[in-house]
Each structure stands twice: as structure tokens, then as C-alpha cells.
Amino acid sequence: MTLRSGGRPPGSPARRVAVIGAGYVGLPTAATLAHFGHTVVLAEREPARLDALRSGRMPIVEVGLDDLVAEGVATGSLSFTGSAVEAVRGAEFVFLCVATPQRSDGSADLSFVEAAAKEIATHLEPGAVVVNKSTVPVGSATMVEQVIGRPDVSVVSNPEFLREGTAVVDSLKPDRIVVGADDAAAAAEVAGLFGATGAPLIVTDATTSETIKYASNAFLATKLSFVNALAGLCEEVGADARDVLLGLGYDKRIGFEFLKPGPGWGGSCLPKDTRALLHIARQAGYEFSLLAGAIASNDEQLARVVSKVEEACGGSVDGATLGVWGLTFKANTDDRRDSPSLQIARHLVALGARVQAFDPTVEPQPDPPEDLADLGLCPDPYEAAAKARALVVLTEWDEFRWLDFSRVFSLMARPAIVDARNLLDPSAVRRMGFRYAGIGRQ
Ligand code: UDX
Numbered sequence: 001m002t003l004r005s006g007g008r009p010p011g012s013p014a015r016r017v018a019v020i021g022a023g024y025v026g027l028p029t030a031a032t033l034a035h036f037g038h039t040v041v042l043a044e045r046e047p048a049r050l051d052a053l054r055s056g057r058m059p060i061v062e063v064g065l066d067d068l069v070a071e072g073v074a075t076g077s078l079s080f081t082g083s084a085v086e087a088v089r090g091a092e093f094v095f096l097c098v099a100t101p102q103r104s105d106g107s108a109d110l111s112f113v114e115a116a117a118k119e120i121a122t123h124l125e126p127g128a129v130v131v132n133k134s135t136v137p138v139g140s141a142t143m144v145e146q147v148i149g150r151p152d153v154s155v156v157s158n159p160e161f162l163r164e165g166t167a168v169v170d171s172l173k174p175d176r177i178v179v180g181a182d183d184a185a186a187a188a189e190v191a192g193l194f195g196a197t198g199a200p201l202i203v204t205d206a207t208t209s210e211t212i213k214y215a216s217n218a219f220l221a222t223k224l225s226f227v228n229a230l231a232g233l234c235e236e237v238g239a240d241a242r243d244v245l246l247g248l249g250y251d252k253r254i255g256f257e258f259l260k261p262g263p264g265w266g267g268s269c270l271p272k273d274t275r276a277l278l279h280i281a282r283q284a285g286y287e288f289s290l291l292a293g294a295i296a297s298n299d300e301q302l303a304r305v306v307s308k309v310e311e312a313c314g315g316s317v318d319g320a321t322l323g324v325w326g327l328t329f330k331a332n333t334d335d336r337r338d339s340p341s342l343q344i345a346r347h348l349v350a351l352g353a354r355v356q357a358f359d360p361t362v363e364p365q366p367d368p369p370e371d372l373a374d375l376g377l378c379p380d381p382y383e384a385a386a387k388a389r390a391l392v393v394l395t396e397w398d399e400f401r402w403l404d405f406s407r408v409f410s411l412m413a414r415p416a417i418v419d420a421r422n423l424l425d426p427s428a429v430r431r432m433g434f435r436y437a438g439i440g441r442q
Contacts, residue, residue, distance in 0.1 A: 001112075004233065005115070006044060006130060012414065013192060014037050014039060015039070015089055015092050015093060015192075015310070016039050016092050016093070017030075017033050017038045017039065017040045017041070017043070017092070017093045017094075017095065017193070018036070018041050018042075018043065018084075018088045018093070018094045018118050018205075019040060019042045019043065019087070019090060019094075019095045019096070019097055020043045020084045020088075020090035020094065020096050020097060020098060020120070021035070021041050021043070021044065021096070021097035021099070021112075021116070021134075022043075022044035022049055022050070022053060022059065022080070022085065022097075022203055023060070023097065023098075023099060024060055024062075024162070024167065024268065024335070025133055025134065025160050025162060025167075025206050026042065026044075026087065026095070026097030026098075026133070027053075027058075027059070027060065027062075027065065027069070027163060028062065028065060028167040028168055028170075028171045029095060029097055029133060029160065029171060030042040030070040030072075030078060030095075030097075030170035031065065031069045031071075031072050031078060031168070031171075032068070032168075032172055033193060034068075034072030034075070034077035034078035035068055035069075035071060035072065035172065035221060036193070036194070036195075036196045036197075036376055037075075037077065037196075037363070038077065039076075040072065040079075041077050041079050041081055041087040042078065042079070042080050042082060042087070042246075043081050043082070043084040043086070043090065044079075044080065044081075045082060045083075045084070046368070047082065050080060050081075050082050050254050053069070053080050053412065056069075056070065056073075059308060060331070060333075060334065060335075061116060061165075061333055061334040061335075061361060062164070062165065062168060062333070063166065063168060063169075063332060064168040064425075064436055065167070065168050066167070066247075067263075069304055070076065075144040079412055080194060081227025082114070083118060084116060085119065085361035085414065086201070088123050088125070088128070088277070089123065089125075090125060091124075091125060091128060091131050091321065092125065092127075092128060092129065092189075092252075092294065093128070093130075093131055093189075093190065094120060094124065094128060094129070094130045094131065095131045095133045095158075095215050096113055096116055096117065096130065096131065096132050096133060096134055096144070097133045097134060097160075098112040098113055098115075098116050098263045099134070100112065100113060100134045100135055100136055100272075101272070102271075102272045102275060102276065104280065105276035106139070106276060106278060106279040107276060107280075108135070108136060108272070108276045110136060110137070110140060110143065112134075113132070113134055113136060113143075113144065114143070114144075114147055117130070117144045117147040117148050118147055119395075120228045121146075121147065121148045121149060121150065121233060121269075121297055124148070124150065124153050124311050125172055126152050126416065127152050127153070128152075128153050129153070129154050129156055129157045129186045129189060129190060130144060130148060130153060130154070130155045130156070131155075131156050131157075131190055132144060132155065132156070132157045132158065132159075132210075133158055133159070133160050133218075134158075135159060135213050135214070135269065135272075135273055135276075136157075137211060137276060138207050138210045138211055138280055139207065139210070139212075140157075140210060141155045141157045141180070141181070141206035141210065142155075142161050142206070147168055154181060154183040154186035155206070156179060156180065156181040156183070156186050156187055156190045156206070156384040157178075157179070157180035157181065157183070157206040157209040157210050158177070158178065158179050158180075158190055159209060159210070159212060159213035160175060160213075161175065161176070161213075162210055163272065163329070163355050164267065164332075164333040164335055165330065165331065165332035165333045166332075172197065173197060173199070174194070174197055174199045175199065176199050176200045176201070176202060177191060177194050177197065177199050177200070177201045177202070177390035178202045178204070178209050178212050178213075178360065179191045179201070179202070179203050179204075179209065180203075180205055180206040180207070180208055180209020180210065181206055181209075182202045182205060182206065184203070184420060186366055187203050188203070190373070191203060191238045192335065209306045209393050210396065213273070214273050214276065214277040214280070214430055215277070216295075216421060217270050217273040217274065218273065218274050218277045218291055220258055220265075220270060221265055221270045221273075221274045221291075221294055221295075221298070222290065222291065222294040223258050223259075224258060224262075224264075224270075224298075225266045225293075225294040225295075225297040225298050225301070226294075226297075226321075226345070226386040227241075227258075227259055227261050227263070227300070228261050228262065228264065228297065228301040228439070229297050229300075229301075229411075230261075230306060231261035231439045232242065232301075232440070232442070234438075234440040234441070235441075235442075236439055238442065239440075240440070240441050240442065241261055241440025241441055242422065242440070244440075245259045245261075246387065247342070260421075260422070261439040261440045262301075262340070262396075262420060262421050262422075262439065263301065263302060263305045263340040263344055263394055263420040263421070263439075264296055264298045264299075264301040264305070264340040265304045265340070266329040266330075266337075266338040266339050266340040266341075266343070267329040267330065267335065267337065267338055267339070268329075268335060268337045268338065270338075271298075271338040272294055272338070274294065277291060278291050278292060278295065279378060284380075284384075285396075293355055299422075301340075302340055302343055302344055302347070305340075305344050305392075305394075305420045305439075306344060306347050306348065306351070306386055307393055308418045308420075308437050309344075309353075309390055309418050310351070310388045311391050311437070312389075312390040312416040312417075312418050312435065313390050313416070314439060315416075316351075316352075317348055317351050317352060317363075317389075317390075318346075318351060318352030319352055319353075319354075320353050320354070320389040320390070321353070321354045321356065321387050321388050321389055321413065322353045322354065322355050322356070322388055322390055322391075322392060323356050323357075323358075323384040323385040323387065323388035323390070323391040323392065323412070324341075324345045324348075324349055324355050324358070324375070324384060324391075324392050324394055324398070325357075325358055325359075325379075325381055325384060325388070325391065325392070325393045325394065325395070325397070325400050326341050326358075326359055326373075326393060326394040326395025326396070326421075327339060327341050327342050327345060327357055327359035327361075327362055327372070327394070327395065328341065328342075328359055328395050329341065329342075329395070330395060330396065331396045331397045331398065332397075333361075334361035336371060339395075340394070341394035341395045341420075342371060342372075344392070344394055344420070345375055345394065346371075346374055346375070347393075348392075349374040349375065353388070354376065355374070355375050355376060356375075356376045356378050356383065356384045356386070356388065357375045357378060357384055358378045358379075358380060358381045358383065358384035359395065359397075360397055360399065362377060363377075363379075364377040364378060364379050365377065373381075381400065381403055381408075381412055382403075382404075382407060382408065385408045385412050386411045386412070387410050387411070387412070387413045388411075388412050388413060388414075389394055389413050389414045390416040390417070390418055391408065391412060391414075391416070391417045391418070392417075392418045392420065393417065393418070393419045393420060393421055393423050393424065394420050394421070395421065396421040396423050400423055401423055401424060402436075405428075405429060405432055405434070406432060407426065409432055409433060409434065415432075415434045415435065416431055416434065416435040416436075416437075417434050417435070417436050417437070418437050419436065419437070419438045420438075421439075422438045422439055422440075422441060424436070424438075426438060426442075
């Protein structure tokens with residue numbers, strides 16, 4: 001990826017920034033702020049991750065991130081430390097980019113945010129601004145303010161809207177910047193850090209800003225649940241979902257983005273944030289039944305894909321060998337958190353299938369991580385297809401489209417494909433002799 005040269009808009013000063021947490025949000029955020037000319041110290045407490053960064057290796061798969069980080073390191077704008085306390089020394093702005101995992105009741109676990117706030121509280125510079133970038137429940141800015149307990153320090157909400165796989169582009173050219181705070185001057189200063197993006201700016205109170213983040217992800221999830229349910233309807237009435245969605249997408253009020261039917265939505269954000277918003281609504285005494293329906297509809301979509309595989313195997317997968325292509329929750333990431341692909345693969349195993357899986361980001365290993373323990377991991381897509389009664393395409397890795405399908409055909413026990421991403425050309429594979437089932441298409 002070629003980077004445009006960065007820099008601040010004329011007249012805007014370079015600021016000293018600390019970023020706490022070098023994950024999917026913190027790392028692109030730190031590298032982007034460095035690209036904009038600010039001096040950024042990124043704190044990562046996990047030694048393996050820190051070592052990787054220091055030696056120029058990226059701890060996550062993210063297109064263009066290596067170049068952006070290398071640029072920051074080369075210009076001296078970006079440096080790394082294992083200590084949050086050290087990072088905040090001299091910093092005017094401190095971004096909290098730590099994880100907010102999900103508790104069993106659907107609510108967000110704020111213990112990492114709280115711990116980070118506690119750790120840095122007494123070390124913050126006088127007048128520093130703490131920026132909550134992690135997705136946090138409504139009211140969290142106040143919680144962080146209380147934990148820090150310093151009248152001279154302001155807390156500002158500045159949610160991220162990064163998509164994994166395109167986080168660098170999304171950071172450099174965001175659709176919008178949202179900043180929420182009671183302290184208008186602090187909000188304006190945080191907004192100024194991103195002046196170089198030229199993105200529309202929404203300055204509001206912290207509660208509204210925190211709600212915007214959840215509302216965005218809940219809306220996207222609801223849109224996809226509608227799309228997947230519509231694809232199911234198309235199959236029943238004999239319509240082609242792709243053309244139906246094309247017809248919808250040209251309506252500017254609907255748009256083409258987020259209209260692809262698939263195995264269901266997943267990842268580290270949409271499932272977690274929809275459940276968290278539902279939890280927030282219930283706690284506030286508001287029954288958000290539309291959102292509850294979108295979540296239930298997503299579970300139905302996973303089940304629909306499993307049924308398609310059963311159908312492709314003649315009614316049951318019990319005892320069947322199945323080839324699976326793709327385990328990450330979407331292409332161009334190595335993230336398998338809440339991955340519909342992985343959930344479907346494991347569900348098939350639970351139904352008695354022997355699953356041979358290939359994913360470009362997963363190395364076959366003698367002692368695989370727990371989430372992969374039930375699966376046979378293959379070094380290439382052909383091995384995954386060998387002797388399979390059906391091949392299930394679960395993640396939309398582009399490279400799957402360009403494989404030698406005559407070879408795949410000759411390797412399989414029974415040439416049936418279930419394409420849960422509508423990635424392949426049905427007529428081309430049918431011409432070769434495959435049975436083909438996609439989503440919402442004949
Ligand atoms: C999402 C939001 O898009 C982002 O703004 C927020 O900051 C974090 O959560 P991400 O989790 O990276 O980003 O994934 P995204 O690209 O939004 O996809 C979410 C899920 O929807 C994936 O499972 C994906 O496969 C699925 N999806 C997306 C579809 O099935 N069809 C589509 O058309 C788009």
C-alpha cells in the first residue's frame with residue numbers, strides 16, 4: 001500500500017499523545033495519529049506483542065499497517081513501551097484502547113478500562129485529556145472520570161468505527177469523527193488531532209457519543225439480518241437475492257454497502273455491541289424488540305447454512321467428511337472471534353461430521369488453539385476438499401475464486417458445494433459437474 005504523505009493541516013500543532021493498548025483499535029489509531037504528525041507513545045503490556053512491534057512485525061493482520069507503523073517509527077513519531085505509566089508521561093492526550101469483552105449476560109466487561117484508568121490516574125500530566133476509544137456502555141466516561149478522580153483531567157468519548165481488514169484506510173479517511181464530552185474545550189482539542197482527515201465532525205455530550213457507536217453497529221447488524229432473511233425468502237419464492245439487492249442498492253437511501261448475504265454477521269464488534277445495546281436498553285426499561293429480532297434472525301441464518309450442508313449430504317452430515325474453506329469472521333483478517341464460519345464448522349462437527357478446514361491465516365499445528373481443536377486443519381484448500389462429501393465456503397477469501405476447480409472436482413468424494421458467501425460462479429461450477437447451493441440464489 002502506498003501512503004500519502006501525512007501531516008497536520010496548516011497551523012495545527014503537533015501534540016503529544018499516549019495510546020494504551022496495541023490491539024485492533026489502538027495500533028491503527030496510534031499509527032494514524034503519528035502519520036498526522038503527532039508524537040505518539042503506544043503502550044502494550046503483552047510482551048510477545050510488544051516484542052513483535054519493536055522488531056517491525058505486526059501482531060495483527062491488517063492491510064497497510066506495517067507501512068504506516070514503519071513510517072511512524074522511521075520519522076520518530078511513533079514509539080512503543082510496555083508501561084502505560086511511562087507512556088502517559090508528558091502526554092497531553094491519552095487514548096484508552098483496551099478490550100471491552102462481553103460478559104455472559106451480554107453486558108460489556110469494563111474491567112480493563114477501569115484497570116487502565118486506575119493505573120495511569122496519578123501519573124497523568126496536569127490538564128491531560130483522557131480519550132475513551134474503546135466501545136463502552138453509555139455512562140462510561142463518567143465512570144472513567146470517577147476512577148481517575150482528578151478535577152484537572154477531562155474525559156472525552158471518541159468512538160472508533162474501524163473495520164478489521166480496512167482499519168488503516170478507515171483511520172486515515174474516516175466517514176466521521178465523533179467526540180463527546182461535557183468539557184467543550186477538551187472535545188475541540190481532541191477533534192483537532194484528527195483535523196488532517198477533513199472528516200465531518202460531530203461534537204456532542206459523552207452519553208450521545210457512546211450511544212452513536214452502539215447504534216451504528218446495531219443498525220449494521222439489523223441491516224444484515226434483513227438482507228439474510230430476505231435471501232431466505234428469495235430462495236422460497238424463486239427470486240434471485242443478488243438482483244433483488246441490486247434493485248434495493250440503487251435507492252440512495254438504502255445504498256449498496258452491507259448488502260451481501262452470508263452465513264450471518266460476526267466478529268469482535270457486531271455481536272458484542274448488539275447484545276450490549278440490548279442489555280443497556282433492558283436496564284433502562286426499554287424493550288428494543290427490533291434489535292432482539294435481528295439477533296435471533298442471525299442465529300437462524302447460521303442454522304439455515306447448516307441445513308444447506310445437511311441437504312447437500314443427503315439429509316445428514318453424521319459420519320460425513322466435509323471440506324471447509326474459511327474460518328475467520330470475514331476475509332483479510334486473522335480474527336476468529338465470534339466467527340460465523342467457525343461456529344458453523346464446529347456445529348457441523350457437533351452433528352457428527354469430520355471437518356477438514358483450510359483458512360489462509362490458520363497454520364495446521366500439532367497443538368491447535370481451543371477454538372480449532374475439533375477441526376482437522378489443512379495446509380491448502382485442495383487437501384481440505386479431498387474425499388469430502390461436500391465443500392462449504394464460509395469466508396469470502398478472494399483466492400478461493402481462482403482455484404483449480406477441476407482438481408477440486410477430482411479430489412472430492414461427491415462434488416457438492418455450499419457457498420455461504422455467494423463467492424463462486426454457480427453456472428461455471430455447475431458446468432464442471434458440481435452441485436451448487438448459494439444464499440438466496442438458485
Ligand atoms: C464492524 C463495523 O463495520 C465497524 O464500523 C466497527 O468499528 C466494528 O465493527 P468489523 O467487525 O471489522 O467492523 O466487520 P464488518 O466488515 O462490519 O463485518 C461484520 C460482519 O458482517 C462480518 O461477519 C461480515 O462477514 C458480515 N457482513 C458484512 C456480511 O455478511 N455482509 C456484508 O455485506 C457486510
